[in-house]
Structures are given as structure tokens and as C-alpha cells.
Amino acid sequence: MSNHLINQVTKPSVSQESIPVFNNITPSKPGNLVEYQPKGTFVFKEVMWSVLPEKRDQDTKIMKRIFGAVDKVSAMSRFLAVRYDFRLPAYSTDNHVMDNFHNLLFRQLGKYYPKSFISYLWVREQGSGEAQHYHYLLMLDGNYIRYPNKLNTIVRHCWEQAAGGSIWFPENGYYFVAENDLNTYTKLMLRVSYLGKRRTKESIDKGIKLVGSGMRKPRPAAPSRQKSAVTPCKPINQKVETKTNDQDMALKSTYSGMLDKYFLGKARLPAVLRKRSSYELYDENKWWCNSPRWPGHRHNYVLEALITGISLSDYARKYKLNPVRVYANCRRVGGQSLKIIHWAWHRYCFQQSTSTLDNYIHSHRLHKKTAKKQLRRKPMSSHWSQHFDRYYQQYWPKGWSVADYCREHTLVPSTARRYIVDFPFIGLIDPFLLKQWL
Numbered sequence: 001m002s003n004h005l006i007n008q009v010t011k012p013s014v015s016q017e018s019i020p021v022f023n024n025i026t027p028s029k030p031g032n033l034v035e036y037q038p039k040g041t042f043v044f045k046e047v048m049w050s051v052l053p054e055k056r057d058q059d060t061k062i063m064k065r066i067f068g069a070v071d072k073v074s075a076m077s078r079f080l081a082v083r084y085d086f087r088l089p090a091y092s093t094d095n096h097v098m099d100n101f102h103n104l105l106f107r108q109l110g111k112y113y114p115k116s117f118i119s120y121l122w123v124r125e126q127g128s129g130e131a132q133h134y135h136y137l138l139m140l141d142g143n144y145i146r147y148p149n150k151l152n153t154i155v156r157h158c159w160e161q162a163a164g165g166s167i168w169f170p171e172n173g174y175y176f177v178a179e180n181d182l183n184t185y186t187k188l189m190l191r192v193s194y195l196g197k198r199r200t201k202e203s204i205d206k207g208i209k210l211v212g213s214g215m216r217k218p219r220p221a222a223p224s225r226q227k228s229a230v231t232p233c234k235p236i237n238q239k240v241e242t243k244t245n246d247q248d249m250a251l252k253s254t255y256s257g258m259l260d261k262y263f264l265g266k267a268r269l270p271a272v273l274r275k276r277s278s279y280e281l282y283d284e285n286k287w288w289c290n291s292p293r294w295p296g297h298r299h300n301y302v303l304e305a306l307i308t309g310i311s312l313s314d315y316a317r318k319y320k321l322n323p324v325r326v327y328a329n330c331r332r333v334g335g336q337s338l339k340i341i342h343w344a345w346h347r348y349c350f351q352q353s354t355s356t357l358d359n360y361i362h363s364h365r366l367h368k369k370t371a372k373k374q375l376r377r378k379p380m381s382s383h384w385s386q387h388f389d390r391y392y393q394q395y396w397p398k399g400w401s402v403a404d405y406c407r408e409h410t411l412v413p414s415t416a417r418r419y420i421v422d423f424p425f426i427g428l429i430d431p432f433l434l435k436q437w438l
Contacts, residue, residue: 051193063196075331078142083173101162116141215399257429305338344437
């Protein structure tokens, strides 16, 4: 299987060198040979990728946004990614046209694909023409759509109605990425890296937003038509009234998750991790390639992350696995958010126990310096408590990441992530059950 990962580069054969292929397109024109050859590399989450822009032509912030948007979607079992180019009839100093476009698009996609998430990313560029243009990436759940024929019609209609402009469909511009399909995934990353080039963005006036992204999760099916008990949070500078018990119960039933049992006293995590057998983690029928059993690794990672707090990169190194495949598989069951839950679980257990701090650390085999800092941590302030309620009631169900929320409310992301967690899906754990231990 060919792979554009620099970490796993193999020397191409003579035939491969003579006819380069990009995204399954064999160049027929001399210009395509130069335009679509990778010219640089970019490191994202400790993995080096081949990309189209040279190092000096890369906008680092936009490249991170691009890779981050696709990485978030890669936690799904399969997804469809489609590229579009949007043109406008006249120049504008803002990007309100994208808001108008999304209002129409999300309404139509919700009608035709109600069970699918909607993930998007756009970049603004200024070419030789008077008006700006936009490069756009749209991603949907591959369980509900495999080909973009109907989708292209919807997107074109919405853009023409919102902007009065035209749309260009790049040749072979869609990718259906299935679980563990690293070949297609790397081809997609190579192609969308083109959006992170610096040229054609440098001439844009300062203060104009150059990139936008977001993800809308499908709304969970309501059991009845009764009005939801979840009420919007009041502004931060206003006094927040204490919720009633009925509201708390309704909130918990809305966000109930598979890890709730550990914080409700219905189950306990083992103090020491049981070592898994080779059969549980590797397919012995494929001994020649040491093929991982990903269901076994996902189950093992959940327990290991909750008990020991291991990160995804450390897990990949420990079991000598491909980091990209570990991210794609283990993000689905919690990913880095499990480390947050790990320390919340130990705070919960320490409060329930009668042990001294040192005895608790020793009996659970925790790193002494880190554990003391984590277990002595004070509860979140009323300021962050209000942000916590606002995020999980209003923003998280709509697919907003913590980074998006911080940009919206001018918060420092590194501080906010101590109290607000990017859980990958609704159903992992009830955030409001976890709140007092964060």
C-alpha cells in the first residue's frame, strides 16, 4: 500500500518515478506534473506528512487548522470529503457570504442527511482578479453518503443563491475514507494541504479572516416532543440562578455516557492494569505483518488511559504501532480526553477514601509529583463554572470545539482546557456528572 507519510517512505520503482500519479489522476499535461508533486513536509501530532506547499510557502496556522479539521473527522468509522472552489461576482471586505451560504447549506443537508455530522473548512484567497475566491472542504458521515452527486447539486444551488457566484468542481475532488484506509487518508491530506499555501493570501488586508472551520453534530433523536429542560446559560456578567433538581436530572439523561457508572458508584476501575495477551491485541493469523486487532486495542486503550493516563502518542510507542492509525482508531473511544477523565476519577476516588495522600499515590502507582499536583487541585471557580455550563449546553451539541469556543469568547485555550474538554462524541460521559471533579 502506497503511503505519503515521510515516516514510512519506501523507495518507488522505476515505473512509478516515470509516471507520477496524484489523487488517482495521471498527469496528461506537463503543467500538472509540477503543480501536483509534493514540495514540502509538515509535522502534525508528531507525524511528518508530505504536503504540496514548500516550507517557506506554508502558513503554519492555517496548516494546523486544516490538519486539525480532518483529524477530528478521522475519529469516525468512515467519512466522505469533497473539495470545491467558490467564486464571487464582486469583492467584499468581509466573509458574510460564507455565513449566508452555511445557513442555506446546513438546512438542506439536515433535510437530506439528518443523521450525518457536517464538517467544513474554508480559506480565503486573492488572485489576479478583483474579487476574492474561496477554497472549500466539506466532510460528511460515510455511513449515510458515499458519492457526492446529489451533494454537488445541493452545494451549487446554495452557493448560487447565497452569493450569486459560480462554483468549480475539481477533477476527482472527493475521497471516501474508510476505517484504517491510510492510503486514501494520506492522499486526502496531500491534496487539502494546498489550502495552506501562503501566496495568494499575503495581499489580503489585515483584519480580514483568512480561514474558517467547524463541525455540526447530528441532533440526537428526542424520545418525545416535550420541551427540553435544558435552558440557555445567561451571560457571564449576570447572576446565574441555581438549577432545580428536575433540570439536573433531565440534563444528565440527555448526556448520559458509558463511563458514568464509574462516577455513580456502580463500578470501579482496577487499581492495576491487567496485561493483555498477544491474541487480544494482534491477529496471529497474520503473523508475517504483526497486524493489530484494533477492537482489542481500542478496548485496551480505554482501560489503560483511565487507569494510567497514557497519551495516544505514548500508547503508539509502547505497542510499536503506526501513530496515525492509533489516532484514527482510539479517537473514536475517547482519545486524549480519557487522560482528563483519568485524573477526575482519581480525585473522585481520593475524596471517597480514608487514605492519606502519599498512601493513595503509592497504592495506585501514580507519579508522585504529578499526582500531588492533580489531587490537590481546587474546584473550578464560578467564572469557569459558568463557561462550562454555557459550552456544554449551547455549543458542544452543535459541534463547536473548545478552540472555537475560546475564539468566540476571547479565552486562553490552554487555561480553558483545564475545565472544558473536547469529548469526541456525545455518549462517552456526562460532562455535568464530571464537572465537580475537573
